[in-house]
Amino acid sequence: MTHWLALSLKGLRRDLRAGDVRALFVALALAVAATTMIGFFLDRLDRGLTRQAGQLTGGDIKLEQGEPFDDALRASLREAGLTLSDQVDMVSMVSRSDAFQLASLKVVDAAYPLYGEVRVDRGDGVEALARGPEPGGVWIAPRLAQLLDVTLGETVRVGASELAVTGLIEREPDQSAGFSAFSPRLMMRRTDLEATGLVRPGSRIEYELLAKGPPGAVAAVSATLERLAAQGVRVVDVRDDRPQLGSALERADKYLSLAGLAAVLLAGVAVAMATRRYVDRHLDTAALLRCFGASQRKLATLFAWQLLWLALAASVAGALLGMAGQAALLALLSRFLPLELPPPGVLPLLLGVLTALAVLVGFAGPTLLRLKRVSALKVLRRELDPLPAAAWLVVAVAGLVFGALLWLYSGDPALAATLLVGGLVALALLWGLGWLLLGLMLRAVKAFGGGERQGGWVRAVRLGGSQLARRRRASLGQLLAFAVTFAAMAIITLVRGDLLTTWQTQLPADTPNFFAINIQPAEREGFVELLDAVADTRTALYPMVRGRITAIDGRSPEAAVPEDSRGDNALRRELNLTWQTEVPEGNRVVAGEWFAADAGQAGGDGPVPISLESGLAARLGVGLGDTLSFTIGSERVTGRITSLRDLDWDSFRPNFYVIFPPGVLERYGHSYLTAFHLDAAAHGDVLARLVRAYPGVSLLNVDAILGRVRELLDQVTRAVELVLAFVLLAGVSVLYAALTASHAQRAHESGLLRVFGAGGRLISRVQGVEFALLGLTSGLMAALLTELAAFGLYHWLALPPRLHGLLWLVLPLGGALLIGAIGHGLSRGVRRQAPVTSLGLLGEG
Incomplete structure (x- = not known):
């Protein structure tokens, strides 16, 4: 056993000079860095919350x-x-x-x-x-x-x-x-x-x-x-229900974990591509070892140990990079964390190593089996290569491993299964689209510059496009990887800017930017008179009583609502109740009928008619005819749902979950609220007059709150962009791995071009055009993927869908420039290689 360990280390030291092994190392290190960066941060946050739970709640x-x-x-x-x-x-x-x-x-x-x-x-x-x-x-x-x-x-x-x-x-x-x-x-x-x-x-x-x-x-x-x-x-x-920073931060935890897994997925693609070249290079070595008496089991052990050493080294490098990344992540979010975090633990490092090993097994395992099945006769007959693993086997094993990682990092098996199945469907669709685009490209370059006299760039476009399209299977994997990478970056850009901008621009210019609450009944007329003299617009004055839902159809809320709604915030706090004669502005009755104006004055001890917001009704599992009991002070009021309403929550107007008819709530202590719009230049003077006259009235500045929301959103987005920087680096590793995997073929093509009289400038142009076309096509696919994702987000956020014309320009051109420049730079060694050496690589794969 010791002999095989020493042999594996010796082989690894020799292989570190090979591009495919370097590509494996970089891809694994990036996968570990992405997962450990997020893991370190979330682990510190989790342990900090547990350690300081009493301080977070106060007791x-x-x-x-x-x-x-x-x-x-x-x-x-x-x-x-x-x-x-x-x-x-x-x-x-x-x-x-x-x-x-x-x-x-x-x-x-x-x-x-x-x-x-x-x-x-x-x-x-x-x-x-x-x-x-x-x-x-x-x-x-x-x-x-x-x-x-x-x-x-x-x-x-x-x-x-x-x-x-x-x-x-x-x-x-x-x-x-x-x-x-x-x-x-x-x-x-x-x-x-x-x-x-x-x-x-x-x-x-x-x-x-x-x-x-x-x-x-x-x-x-x-x-x-x-x-x-x-x-x-x-x-x-806090001993039974550990406090969290809020549901928004919990969703951010999952989002950061899934964003890190995007880098793992791309790193896995790079591993799969680099492994192909690694196996092709070692087939002769494996055949020689078989001649010297090595069994299939010993071959598998040798190469497994060699890749294990590589995975451990990549894990150390990735962990150091992840530590630096989590420090940057913490610096971006420290302003919004109300506690000091403890030092990082060791668990994220162990998960990072597990991720590296899982990526190796899932994305490289099926291809590595070729080394185990090599025949000793390959030393004499080079055509006796073992059959490559079927594409469906590679995808199936990689998909299962990645699904397990999804489950591990998200903690939600349903989410993991949904993303895995949806990803496989999207992969199949993008695969078909990429196949079609490469076929169209082959036709286009054949028709490009069809005259007798062809300049250098015309020939470069024809040759580069032809090589990319003919190498269709290898090109498809690169197209898919870069399309997903570009789409992820584009979607983050939309979330950061476009969605928020669209939401704001759809608001009218006179949208209320101030709320006035705690207006007492005795102050009502005077306050309205003063407000109407200074405000541009204002909404109606709404009475407000606070009450808590304490029974649904005569049962406790916890027993009456669906299990996943028992922690709903509407059941954990007092709701603002109001009474109105008519349907308020911005409300729309979607089920049942609005109650009569005198419905609350009929007398009797039975339930009174009420109108409920449709979203709350869906969460609580109630509908028309059901009863809700509210505790107001020490008394209880019961209402029967006679209508359901949709509300315009983005209107910045007062909205209420529950509306009673007049004559029911007036006997309870109540106050009034309204919303109004003030010109920015007049804020100071108007607010001074209102506060002096009515010091007990609270004025809520919506503009100021939106500014803080934008600031928080900007900081969180920067943190997500830091994670997505690893996604982009993983995408670059895919390009590097793809280049090393096709090194022999590209070198052979370059040697043939030189034999037939092509100069170094033409070969440089051909390779540059090939990578630029790869980036251009990837950008087109990414634009389509981004539009589909944006459509889903717009539908979910109830925003009007629209196309992003600039996206279809920036992604293809940006992809062409980025991939063209990186690919052209990484292939410099192939162009400098002598034709004799390049042609001699033909048999390597």
Whole structure:
């Protein structure tokens, strides 16, 4: 065994001078780099979340609802051995002189924080404090200080109160990563909240009760937590339900993993191409070893060890590159991660090595079997090559291995199966299209420059196109690989720019850019009168009551809805309920009939008619005739669904999942909201007048939020583009592998051209034209693939589909330039080779 290991290492050192082995090394290293880069990052994120779960939520248990928690609950939790902390979260305007800014208010008590420390600058540098601000003072984010032009010691107005700025927050231990983080933070004490006048009937306020304690104490209150959850209180227990950064980040995790697998797929194609050349070169060696008594088993062992050493070396190089890549990925996303991540673990490295081995087995295994089946007679009869593996066998084995990798990295067998089957169907369609394009190219180049006198470039186009089209089987694999690579880059470009631009341009010029919420009934007429005098346009004023779904058809929501909808956000929080006489603007009844204007005044104890948004109805599995019970305060109201509505969520107008008829909800505490449009130049003055007159009304600046969304989207897109850089490098490795796989054939063609009088300039042009035509055809196929993918995205996002004319110009021309330049440069050695040497390679394959 030791002898064969030494022989495999000796053979590998000799083979490292060969282009096909270098191509194998590069492809495997890129596959490992792509997977380890993403694996290292996601592993650090996962372990960071687990390690700092208490800090992310603020406690071992977190309870949330729209009204204060009662003292009996606090007493029972304290008796179980838990330490408690009360918080209130809300959004409100903060002002100083004529400067106004929407802020995310975090109201804390003396026990805050239960975990960690607040890093705050109180004038003597940043310090870590295990408490919140003192009564009468506030701590604010540096961004809020900059927007309001306020410094330490000065005062800001919060509602009806003037509070001193006593600190600038650098980091909170339980910093939110949700939508509220788009507004700059203001932290204040609970004792100062009442004086602000912000807590009024119908106000959008989230009361939070946080608890900290040992695992036994948390387990002791499990029955209480279950009872609270059944009553509509949102319960977050980090020991059973590990907190995430949000569903958007979870989808980004899967997307990054699948994007990395695109690089693995292309690397696998490069491995398959390089393996063909590797096997062709070693057939004679294998035949000689058979003559010296080597069995098929020993041959398989020898070459398996040789490729195993290569895979391990490529894994080390790929892991180092992946470490550098994950550091860059972390730098791009660090602004939006609310926690410090631990050092990378070893598991992603093991997965990277597994990926390299899987790619070798799946994409190279069937071809390597030719070395095992070689006959000793090949030493005397060169035509006795073992039959190559059938194309269907190569695709089948590679597809199974890649499907297993899809399953491993996505964790979703249904998604893996869908992508695998869809990919095989797309591969078959692209294969047929590529075959057709190469046939058309052969006809076109034959007809090109058909006159007697042909210039150098005309002959180059005819010869280069003919060689590409005649070598159709090898060219098809390259076409498919580059088409997928270009399409992936183009789709990311569309997602980053075109889809967002299309969404924005379809909005009217007077689309509301501000929301006004928490308008009290007594302020309604005065606020509308002032707003109508300064706003360009505004929507109707909508009354709003907050209620939680606590029963569906008389059963608990968890028991009534489909299993995959039990965690739906509509069941975990209070919904905004309203009443209207007519169907609101932007709503369309798609099932049932709108209720009569006096339907809520009929009296009786039976359900009242309600209208439900169709998307929510589909998620909850309810329809016309079903009943929904809402808990509002301490009372319950039941409605029967009599109509379903489609909403225009992109209109930036107030929308409601549930609408009641008048006469049902008016007796509950409620407020009003509206949306309006202000000219950008008039923002400051108008907002100043509104806030001075109505300090309790919260004004939500949609333009500012969209700016933060664009910033976040841009950073995440750059991270994805970093992953796709590996996809592009893997595509280049496909070209390199294809060049080495066809080295003997291209060298032989070059030698024949020289024998028949072709000069170096003509051969250079022929090879350049061949690669440029390969890139041009790949770009055309990529443009078609991108248009089909964009059509699906547009349909999914409910955007009007359209063609991208520039895409059909940029991808083919860009592909021709990119592949033409790289291919022409890599084939320089073939052009410099002597004709005698080139013609002698004919028998190598």
